[in-house]
Amino acid sequence: MAEQTGRRIVVSNRKARHEYEILETYDAGIVLTGTEIKSIRAGKVSLADAYAKVERGELWLLNMHIAPYEFGNRFNVESRRPRKLLMHKLEIARIASRVMERGLALIPLSVFLQRGYAKVQLGVGRGKKLYDKRQDIADRDREREARREMDRRQERD
Numbered sequence: 001m002a003e004q005t006g007r008r009i010v011v012s013n014r015k016a017r018h019e020y021e022i023l024e025t026y027d028a029g030i031v032l033t034g035t036e037i038k039s040i041r042a043g044k045v046s047l048a049d050a051y052a053k054v055e056r057g058e059l060w061l062l063n064m065h066i067a068p069y070e071f072g073n074r075f076n077v078e079s080r081r082p083r084k085l086l087m088h089k090l091e092i093a094r095i096a097s098r099v100m101e102r103g104l105a106l107i108p109l110s111v112f113l114q115r116g117y118a119k120v121q122l123g124v125g126r127g128k129k130l131y132d133k134r135q136d137i138a139d140r141d142r143e144r145e146a147r148r149e150m151d152r153r154q155e156r157d
Contacts, residue, residue, distance in 0.1 A: 007113070008113045008114075010041075010112055012110040013047040013109050013110060016107045016123065019127065020107055020123065020127055021126050022124070023098075023124050023126065026095065026121070026124075027121055028122055030083055030119065030120055033077055037118055041113065045065065047064055047111065050108045052107070052120075053099075053106060054095060054106075057092065058084060059086075059092050059095070061082070062082050062083075064108065095122075099124065104124055104126055107123050109123045
């Protein structure tokens with residue numbers, strides 16, 4: 001699937017899908033410096049503890065860590081600086097109205113490269129309760145056991 005869309009996922013936030021029920025997803029461009037894009041292409045990026053917010057009609061990605069580029073010397077910038085996200089105004093307004101709803105948050109799900117540009121996939125999600133997380137784990141375990149049983153039956157035949 002990645003080859004068809006021209007996407008190469010650099011990093012994904014697996015914890016986000018565990019902690020939040022994702023209702024909608026959006027893709028946004030990221031405003032970066034030259035050394036930052038080089039670090040992203042090298043895979044030196046982390047979405048742990050990262051979040052996004054709408055501020056004065058603009059979308060910002062906060063607390064995303066991009067390691068300083070090894071050969072960047074004075075052109076390197078702060079690794080956790082706020083980064084502006086690029087989307088159409090109407091999409092930002094739609095996201096802002098959704099996030100204002102009670103209990104919804106804007107979470108970065110993954111960073112990917114598409115046609116040479118770094119982009120981030122954002123999800124509008126609602127935080128899961130502990131029992132929801134337990135239910136998801138139980139469902140995953142049941143599915144895994146069912147797959148194993150099907151494999152065993154196919155091996156016998």
